[in-house]
Amino acid sequence: MSSISASHDARQSLSELAPKDGASVPDAVARLLQAAQTAQASDLHLLPTRKGLELSWRLDGVLSSIGVWPAELAPNVISRLKVLADLLTYRTDLPQEGRLRQAPGQVEMRLSTFPTLYGEKGVVRLFVGTGSFDTFDDLGLADDQLPLLRRALEETTGCLIFAGPAGSGKTTTAYTCLREMQQLHAGRKSLVTLEDPIEAELPGITQSAVNRPAEFTYSLGLRSLMRQDPDVILVGEIRDRETAETVFQASLTGHLVLSTFHAGSAAQAVTRLRDLGVEPFLLRSGLRGIQCQRLMRKKCPSCTTGCESCWSTGYRGRVLIAEWLQPESLPTSLEELQIIPADSLQIRALAAGMKRLSERAKELIAQGQTTLAEAIRVLGHEALTPDAPAIP
Numbered sequence: 178m179s180s181i182s183a184s185h186d187a188r189q190s191l192s193e194l195a196p197k198d199g200a201s202v203p204d205a206v207a208r209l210l211q212a213a214q215t216a217q218a219s220d221l222h223l224l225p226t227r228k229g230l231e232l233s234w235r236l237d238g239v240l241s242s243i244g245v246w247p248a249e250l251a252p253n254v255i256s257r258l259k260v261l262a263d264l265l266t267y268r269t270d271l272p273q274e275g276r277l278r279q280a281p282g283q284v285e286m287r288l289s290t291f292p293t294l295y296g297e298k299g300v301v302r303l304f305v306g307t308g309s310f311d312t313f314d315d316l317g318l319a320d321d322q323l324p325l326l327r328r329a330l331e332e333t334t335g336c337l338i339f340a341g342p343a344g345s346g347k348t349t350t351a352y353t354c355l356r357e358m359q360q361l362h363a364g365r366k367s368l369v370t371l372e373d374p375i376e377a378e379l380p381g382i383t384q385s386a387v388n389r390p391a392e393f394t395y396s397l398g399l400r401s402l403m404r405q406d407p408d409v410i411l412v413g414e415i416r417d418r419e420t421a422e423t424v425f426q427a428s429l430t431g432h433l434v435l436s437t438f439h440a441g442s443a444a445q446a447v448t449r450l451r452d453l454g455v456e457p458f459l460l461r462s463g464l465r466g467i468q469c470q471r472l473m474r475k476k477c478p479s480c481t482t483g484c485e486s487c488w489s490t491g492y493r494g495r496v497l498i499a500e501w502l503q504p505e506s507l508p509t510s511l512e513e514l515q516i517i518p519a520d521s522l523q524i525r526a527l528a529a530g531m532k533r534l535s536e537r538a539k540e541l542i543a544q545g546q547t548t549l550a551e552a553i554r555v556l557g558h559e560a561l562t563p564d565a566p567a568i569p
Contacts (some may be wrong), residue, residue: 182556183229183517184412184439187450188399192476194209195244195246195247196246196250196253196254196408198246198250198405199250199253200352201530202250202253202254202257202290203257204267205246205254206257206258206261206515208253209221210277210286210301210424212357213234213281213287213301213303213391214284214303214305214374215224216234216307216488217236218234218235218236218242218303218305218379218510219235219238219302219303219305219344220234220235220236220299220301220303220348221234221299221300221303222234222240222298222299222300223234223258223298223299223300223301224293224298225248225251225255225293225295225297225298226248226259226295226299227294227295227301228245228248228473229245229246229247229248229251230246230247230248230250230251231244231245232244232246232252233244235344236488236490237474237490237493237494237559238344238472238474238555239474239490241488241490246548248295250268251295251296252296252297254299255296255297255298256318257289258277258288258299258301259273259275259279259288259299261277261288261554262274262276262277262278262288263275263276263278263338267515269296269297271292272289272290272291272292273288273289273290273429274287274288274289274290274383274408275287275288275290276374277301280532283374283497284303284304284305285303285304285376285377285378285509286301286302286303286304287301287302287304287374288300288301288302289301290301290506293358302503303433304376304377305484307360310568311353311356312353312356312357313326313327313352313353313357315353316349316350316353316442316497317496317497318497318499319499319532319540321532322501323500324467324547325353325466325501326466326468326471329466330354330357330358330433331524332433332519333408333431333433334429334430334431334432334433335428335429335434335435335463335464335465336424336425336428336433336435336436336462336464336465337354337431337434337435337436337466337467337539338415338436338437338438338446338450338464338467338468339351339435339436339437339438339466339467339468339469339470339474340439340440340445340467341437341439341440341443341468341469341470341471342436342439342441342540343439344481345470345471345489346470346472346495346497347438347470347473348372348376349437350378350438350497351421351436351437352358352377352379354372354477355368355379355382355409355435355494356389356413358384358409359379359381359382360519364381365406366377366385366409367382367407367546368382368405368407368408368409368411369383369384369385369407369410369411370382370383370385370410370411370412370413371385371386371387371395371398371408371411371412371413372384372385372386372387372403372406372411372413373387373389373395373414373493374386374414375384381491383405383407383474385398385402387413388457388463394419394420395412395413395415395416395417395419395420395423396415396419396423396492397414399420399423399424399427400423400554401549402437403427403430403432407408407430407432408433409432409433409434409565410427410432410433410434411434411435411436411437412424412434412435412436413436413451414437414439414510415436415437415438415450417453418454418455420452421450421454421455422454422455422456422459423439424436424454425459425463426459427446427461427462428465428530428564429462429463433465438450440469440470441469442523443467443468443469443498443500443501443502443523443526443531444502444519444520444522444523444526445462445469445519446467446469446502447460447502447507447519448514448517448522449499449519451515456512457512457514457515458511459498460507460514461504461507461509461511461514462550464504464507465504466501466502466503467501467502468499468501468502469499469500469534470475470497470498470499470557471497471498471499471534471542471548471555471556472495472496472497472498472501472535473538473551473552473555474490474492474494474495474551475492475493475494475495475546475547476491476493476545476546476547476548477491477493478493479493492547492551496541496547498534498538498541499534499537500531500532500533500534500537500548501531501532502526503526503529503530505529506522506525506526506529506531507522507525508525517521519534527547533558533559534556534559535556535559538552538555538556539552539559539560
């Protein structure tokens with residue numbers, strides 16, 4: 178965007194986008210959204226406060242302030258975003274969510290509003306990276322891990338789980354798997370998705386979005402999809418017991434099911450699924466693998482302490498680290514699987530050859546791709562192991 182260039186301070190350029198009056202709000206909002214896309218931000222936050230509408234965005238997983246717009250124009254700005262998302266502008270007393278209307282080929286964006294003390298807060302989610310990872314080479318998985326993922330995707334039944342916290346790239350990885358399978362099978366397999374929301378268009382793949390107000394839930398949609406003769410089903414996220422049970426039941430009835438799940442580690446994903454109500458025999462029979470992952474910022478290739486290219490952070494871009502839990506790591510006894518804690522399961526998985534996330538992070542530090550400070554930010558105390566290298 179012309180207002181953000183290498184010859185100007187980024188934050189000053191963004192503050193210049195502030196609307197002067199109500200009539201200039203639509204143009205200012207359009208420029209702000211374009212700036213966020215240009216910067217490859219994943220989220221844009223607009224928070225009304227006593228002093229004004231505070232703007233911040235998340236770059237490479239880190240939230241940073243980018244300016245303050247006039248307080249008196251804050252309702253107009255949020256209202257403009259709600260118009261673009263086909264939301265009810267007159268309802269400011271309840272949360273709303275919708276997809277921003279965009280021209281074909283532009284970045285998918287979704288708006289979420291929430292009532293706060295000084296007015297509605299708006300958060301725009303930009304799915305900037307989801308369409309940028311077409312192949313496994315783009316993901317950057319470790320050489321010893323990629324064959325495990327490929328082997329799991331060759332199965333015709335079973336469940337493959339991508340675990341991690343929000344913003345760890347789970348859906349992006351799942352999308353890449355679908356693209357790889359589509360290319361490999363050249364249309365000879367029926368690939369379908371059930372998502373909330375649809376993050377990016379996948380040509381040649383049947384995609385559907387749940388509609389909870391209309392009672393079109395994950396569990397209902399999944400049961401219906403099973404009658405559509407699919408070979409591979411991507412379920413956007415396992416959120417509740419009913420969805421979890423339906424996913425694993427589908428995995429035992431002639432379907433390969435991919436899904437995402439919030440968990441801190443691969444071992445925790447197993448115990449959380451069990452605690453969510455998935456029976457041990459379903460876990461033992463249906464699971465094809467769990468990949469728990471994080472995204473770590475990479476050192477900026479253009480500087481050592483910060484430059485305009487990396488928005489003065491010293492980092493630019495992110496790299497994927499992941500740990501892979503093989504189903505063979507699970508106890509053979511269903512009674513033991515019913516009660517085994519995550520720590521004990523982690524020990525079994527490590528004994529079977531799993532590399533922890535912290536080990537993957539240390540490998541990247543040794544290669545000079547990232548820093549221990551970044552590993553600590555992403556992994557916390559897990560990165561502070563005795564054999565960890567010194568902070569660069």
